[in-house]
Amino acid sequence: NAGVTQTPKFRILKIGQSMTLQCTQDMNHNYMYWYRQDPGMGLKLIYYSVGAGITDKGEVPNGYNVSRSTTEDFPLRLELAAPSQTSVYFCASSGTGVGNTIYFGEGSWLTVV
Amino acid sequence: DQQVKQNSPSLSVQEGRISILNCDYTNSMFDYFLWYKKYPAEGPTFLISISSIKDKNEDGRFTVFLNKSAKHLSLHIVPSQPGDSAVYFCAASAANAGGTSYGKLTFGQGTILTVHP
Numbered sequence: 001n002a003g004v005t006q007t008p009k010f011r012i013l014k015i016g017q018s019m020t021l022q023c024t025q026d027m028n029h030n031y032m033y034w035y036r037q038d039p040g041m042g043l044k045l046i047y048y049s050v051g052a053g054i055t056d057k058g059e060v061p062n063g064y065n066v067s068r069s070t071t072e073d074f075p076l077r078l079e080l081a082a083p084s085q086t087s088v089y090f091c092a093s094s095g096t097g098v099g100n101t102i103y104f105g106e107g108s109w110l111t112v113v
Numbered sequence: 114d115q116q117v118k119q120n121s122p123s124l125s126v127q128e129g130r131i132s133i134l135n136c137d138y139t140n141s142m143f144d145y146f147l148w149y150k151k152y153p154a155e156g157p158t159f160l161i162s163i164s165s166i167k168d169k170n171e172d173g174r175f176t177v178f179l180n181k182s183a184k185h186l187s188l189h190i191v192p193s194q195p196g197d198s199a200v201y202f203c204a205a206s207a208a209n210a211g212g213t214s215y216g217k218l219t220f221g222q223g224t225i226l227t228v229h230p
Contacts, residue, residue, distance in 0.1 A: 004156070031216050042117070042202060042220030043157070058217065090156050094216050098145060098164070098208040102216050104156035 002026050004105035006091050012111045013081040021076040021108050023091030031094045032074040033058070033102070034066065036087040043090060049074055050096075081112045116140045117205050119221035126228050132190040134224050136203030139184060145208035147218065148177060148188045151200045160201075161188070164208075193228045200225050 007022045025032065030051045035043040035058075045058030049068040063085055065077040074093075078085055088109050094102040118137045126132045136146075144165040149157035163170040163177045163186070170177050176189045190197055204218040 033216055035218075035220075040122075040222065042119075042204075042222050043218070044220070045217055048217060059219075092156075092216070099162070101159045102147075102218070104149075104158070106156045107154070 004091055004093055004103050006089070006105035006108050008108060009106070010109045012113060013078070015081060015083065015112060017081050018077065018079050019081070019110075021078070021089055021091070021110075023074045023076065023105060024072050025074075025091075025093040025103070026072065027093060027095075027103065028071060029093035029103075030071065030096050031100075031102075032068065033092040033094075034064075034074070034076045035090045035092065035104075036060065037090065037107075038087050046076065046089075078110075083112050086110060086112045115222075116143075117203055117219050117221040119201075119203055119224050121224050122222070123225040123227070126193045126226065128195055128228055128230050129192045132188075132193045132197065132226055132228065134188040134190075134201050134203075134226065136186050136188075136221050137184060138186075138205050138219075140205070140207070140219070141184075142207040143205040143219070145206045146177070146179060146186050147204045147206075148175075149202045149204060149220075150197075151202060151223070157202060190226075193226075195228045195230050198226055198228050 033048045034046040047066040049055045091105040147162040148160040200223045203221040
């Protein structure tokens with residue numbers, strides 16, 4: 001049972017490069033999220049989606065873009081990587097409605113040098 | 114502006130004893146609270162939650178208490194086991210503020226729990 005799968009697990013980027021973090025879930029969840037966790041801090045919401053074709057900004061969206069063309073996939077794009085984007089990124093998904101468990105992926109470690 | 118705070122960075126407990134992890138929040142709109150457990154190099158795993166209409170929720174060894182007037186919640190683990198050693202995150206959402214608000218979680222900084230055999 002896969003759940004929420006993120007790729008790549010680790011990546012080193014140079015300043016100014018771009019990349020896409022992939023996220024896919026096999027639970028047919030409508031809601032998907034991207035969070036980032038900086039060292040010693042809690043997770044912060046970057047973007048979220050309530051269904052295919054619908055996305056919205058979270059608390060820290062600057063420097064990122066998302067798309068949701070299918071229910072299963074929710075890629076996060078980093079444009080013009082900056083050292084401040086060095087972080088661990090977590091994708092998550094849930095069913096709709098209060099009380100549905102929010103499942104997280106294992107994380108993607110990104111370093112921008 | 115930290116809306117959810119876990120003021121204890123770490124907690125050390127003996128196996129078999131009670132672990133109490135604390136969390137404070139400032140946003141009165143928060144009405145749903147969750148605890149997540151995280152092992153190194155893994156994603157957070159849901160542990161237990163509580164709605165603001167309750168003051169206690171229990172699941173096996175885990176109990177969450179909510180004190181709305183004090184804007185405080187705590188997680189009790191009894192008895193503690195070495196396998197409970199992990200980082201524990203408190204999270205909150207304004208679940209009933211709108212249909213999409215449920216999963217928009219605000220996290221605390223986490224508390225590292227170490228349970229010694």
